[in-house]
Amino acid sequence: MTHNPYTTFTPVKTTKSYESAVAVKALSPWADGEASPIRGDIHQMQDVLSALDPLSYSRTRNHLGGAVTQLSPFIRHGALTLDHVRNLAIERAGKKDAEKFVQQLTWRDYWQRLYRRNPDMIWDDVEAYKTGFSPNDYADELPEDVLNAQTGTACIDQFLEQLMSTGWIHNHARLYLAAYICHWRRVKWQVGAKFFLTHLLDGDPASNNLSWQWVASTFSHKPYFFNLDNVAKYSGADINTKFNANKDIAGSYEALAERLFPYMEPRR
Amino acid sequence: MSAMIWLHEDALRSDHPVFKAAGEGAEAIFIWDDAYFQREGYSLKRLVFIYELLADLNITCLQGETEQLLESYADGRSLFIPQTPNPLFKNIIDNLQKKHNVTTVPDIPLVIVPDDVDLRRFFRFWNKAKKSALSPSTGPLL
Numbered sequence: 001m002t003h004n005p006y007t008t009f010t011p012v013k014t015t016k017s018y019e020s021a022v023a024v025k026a027l028s029p030w031a032d033g034e035a036s037p038i039r040g041d042i043h044q045m046q047d048v049l050s051a052l053d054p055l056s057y058s059r060t061r062n063h064l065g066g067a068v069t070q071l072s073p074f075i076r077h078g079a080l081t082l083d084h085v086r087n088l089a090i091e092r093a094g095k096k097d098a099e100k101f102v103q104q105l106t107w108r109d110y111w112q113r114l115y116r117r118n119p120d121m122i123w124d125d126v127e128a129y130k131t132g133f134s135p136n137d138y139a140d141e142l143p144e145d146v147l148n149a150q151t152g153t154a155c156i157d158q159f160l161e162q163l164m165s166t167g168w169i170h171n172h173a174r175l176y177l178a179a180y181i182c183h184w185r186r187v188k189w190q191v192g193a194k195f196f197l198t199h200l201l202d203g204d205p206a207s208n209n210l211s212w213q214w215v216a217s218t219f220s221h222k223p224y225f226f227n228l229d230n231v232a233k234y235s236g237a238d239i240n241t242k243f244n245a246n247k248d249i250a251g252s253y254e255a256l257a258e259r260l261f262p263y264m265e266p267r268r
Numbered sequence: 269m270s271a272m273i274w275l276h277e278d279a280l281r282s283d284h285p286v287f288k289a290a291g292e293g294a295e296a297i298f299i300w301d302d303a304y305f306q307r308e309g310y311s312l313k314r315l316v317f318i319y320e321l322l323a324d325l326n327i328t329c330l331q332g333e334t335e336q337l338l339e340s341y342a343d344g345r346s347l348f349i350p351q352t353p354n355p356l357f358k359n360i361i362d363n364l365q366k367k368h369n370v371t372t373v374p375d376i377p378l379v380i381v382p383d384d385v386d387l388r389r390f391f392r393f394w395n396k397a398k399k400s401a402l403s404p405s406t407g408p409l410l
């Protein structure tokens with residue numbers, strides 16, 4: 001008799017996410033953290049699809065509280081196709097009003113195509129940094145205060161907290177965190193990307209790593225960075241954007257660029 | 269003999285084209301591979317999300333090491349696998365192909381463009397893909 005290299009199990013539907021967490025802990029006692037309030041519930045996904053409003057999406061999507069869908073964890077795991085969401089969006093709003101939403105869906109398709117073309121290069125710099133620094137100037141580890149959401153920059157700490165507890169943050173918050181980690185803390189994009197993949201429910205090497213590279217400037221013409229005014233513009237009252245609590249990211253773009261990228265060559 | 273489907277983490281739904289390709293009576297399995305999850309660094313949140321999606325699927329769930337398990341569990345059956353860019357999975361598929369009859373099945377695409385389309389920057393791609401992206405497919409609407 002040969003020994004079976006496996007055991008079978010039957011996943012059970014639960015009414016609370018902590019019940020699923022107990023079942024998962026029994027399977028994988030090594031797994032760290034808590035369950036997210038965002039559930040892998042197909043009925044909730046259907047409710048979101050029923051409420052899909054591409055026009056209000058295009059008007060508000062840049063705001064942290066805007067009409068974005070939170071469908072990404074379902075799409076990432078193939079529980080929902082981009083094709084299906086696109087068809088629904090066009091049926092509901094028509095091509096013109098659905099265009100911005102469909103363009104965002106196409107970003108995912110684009111990253112996936114790049115990944116398929118070069119699957120083994122998903123952790124490599126696509127191009128050189130355009131920040132005036134070389135890869136060796138960036139740290140190989142995430143600072144403890146980032147891991148503990150205690151950087152001292154209030155809004156960054158709130159975004160970190162949300163990422164680690166729920167596994168989903170808005171695209172703009174992802175941009176802010178990636179820019180903060182790469183440019184303010186000068187950490188390699190790969191390190192930040194790995195940290196995101198640990199926590200995001202929609203964690204996907206293509207969308208994630210290539211977006212990090214877009215921020216870092218290894219897959220774009222210039223680094224992406226932001227300032228406190230920008231965070232204040234796009235966030236609601238729940239995010240602390242007071243100057244005294246966010247001094248490190250406050251200032252004009254010119255002043256911040258001089259501080260963050262002192263050796264960057266001006267673009268011609 | 270009916271076929272077997274390896275439904276991996278990129279394709280957790282029961283109307284993926286892989287089911288049609290594999291034909292009636294095919295057994296679909298998901299492999300809960302701790303070594304893989306640990307290597308990817310998944311936190312409990314992610315595993316719970318996957319677990320909850322699995323609870324909605326009527327498939328066989330097995331816990332073990334992916335490649336070894338696929339080898340022994342297939343037991344001579346043809347294998348159907350959703351196409352994936354994941355290099356670890358691709359490597360497993362390459363190895364399986366040496367001994368088994370393996371078919372990979374792509375998902376329904378969002379856009380139809382030539383395979384060698386220019387991918388250097390998104391907006392170049394968008395210009396080529398826009399027309400197709402804005403043309404609804406004839407796929408089913410829920």
Ligand SMILES: Cc1cc2nc3c(=O)[nH]c(=O)nc-3n(C[C@H](O)[C@H](O)[C@H](O)COP(=O)(O)OP(=O)(O)OC[C@H]3O[C@@H](n4cnc5c(N)ncnc54)[C@H](O)[C@@H]3O)c2cc1C
Pocket residue numbers: 061067068069070071072073075076104105106107108111169170171172174175178196200202203204205207208209211212215
């Ligand atoms: C640093 C960084 C890391 C990211 N990591 C991931 C990741 O690991 N996985 C992931 O799916 N997305 C990632 N994104 C892209 C984007 O932030 C998320 O897809 C989006 O915020 C998910 O929320 P939503 O479902 O409400 O999106 P919506 O705005 O409602 O969009 C609908 C769907 O379109 C797709 N989509 C929208 N915008 C993008 C985009 N810019 N890139 C790729 N797909 C997009 C997603 O599948 C999304 O679910 C990342 C972005 C940044 C800046």
